[in-house]
Amino acid sequence: MDLNTIEKVARPSSRAQLPVWTAGDAWLAGGTWLFSEPQAHLTRLIDLSDLKWPALTISDSGLSIAATCTVAQLDALACPPDWLASPLINQCCRAFLASFKIWKTATVGGNLCMSLPAGPMISLTSALGGVCTIWKTGGGEQKIGVSDFVIGNQRNVLASGDLLRQIDLPLAALKRRSAFRQISLTPVGRSAALLIGSIGSAGDLTMTVTASTTRPVQLCFAAIPQTKELREALLHHIPDALYHDDVHGKPAWRKHMTLRLAEEIRAELQGLL
Ligand SMILES: Cc1cc2nc3c(=O)[nH]c(=O)nc-3n(C[C@H](O)[C@H](O)[C@H](O)COP(=O)(O)OP(=O)(O)OC[C@H]3O[C@@H](n4cnc5c(N)ncnc54)[C@H](O)[C@@H]3O)c2cc1C
Known part of the structure; x- marks a missing residue:
């Protein structure tokens, strides 16, 4: 959509050319979100492409x-x-x-x-x-x-x-073996839970929980845990209030899927050892 409050677009080509930041400014990257809804508080965009x-x-x-x-x-x-x-x-x-x-x-x-x-x-x-x-x-x-x-x-x-x-x-990190699970409420919907597990050469496991929680949660284990240990760690480190609530999934369902996908990842990575 047109952002009809914008008075100026700055196009710096180096850090030295970045304009002094003032109220009403926004960095413009791809603009896919910026131009997707009204931004009545903005008066200047600072385009990063140059x-x-x-x-x-x-x-x-x-x-x-x-x-x-x-x-x-x-x-x-x-x-x-x-x-x-x-x-x-x-x-x-x-x-x-x-x-x-x-x-x-x-x-x-x-x-x-x-x-x-x-x-x-x-x-x-x-x-x-x-x-x-x-x-x-x-x-x-x-x-x-x-x-x-x-x-x-x-x-x-x-x-x-x-x-x-x-x-x-x-x-x-790029050399670790990994496993990925993602689920949405609708076939091409926004992610409601997205979990990534990875194991290092020493057999350690890192489990990263995103989308179901309002911020990323990362759990590290010295070795691949048993089902019960993983479940208890997730329950302990992710309080119910951290599960996200919007039209793409209720917190209780996001929690259920988080526990389920984490176990799937655990089992998949254990099979690689
Ligand atoms: C149809 C559609 C589907 C989408 N699906 C998803 C989705 O599944 N998941 C999701 O997360 N998002 C989604 N989005 C939102 C958005 O498109 C993405 O988050 C996208 O990655 C934003 O990147 P951009 O470069 O377009 O950011 P912009 O729109 O340019 O900027 C987004 C915000 O970040 C700020 N910003 C940008 N770059 C920087 C920087 N380098 N430093 C500081 N601030 C900066 C901007 O000022 C602005 O506030 C969707 C949007 C649309 C329109």
């Missing part, structure tokens, strides 16, 4: 994803064969409730900054130990894990004017 950050950079330490990398660019990445967790990339990209038009435009950073429980880029990057780099409004940088970046439904740690620059996924 910053021309390289979308994806593979290095000895892992994968660096620019905040402006689109979902389609990430999905098309050819991963090294020893990145055993790489199927998660395609699985999470397909967990969007969205058409190809959204896919080609929506960015990874925009998805994190929206901080919707059903943000599949949050699921992916939190499960893979992603670390966010934030450009602070007044200068300087802040690093924070994705699991701590999102703190609730449409809530995150960004202060006014902070800019998410990139998300770094460590190599060790």
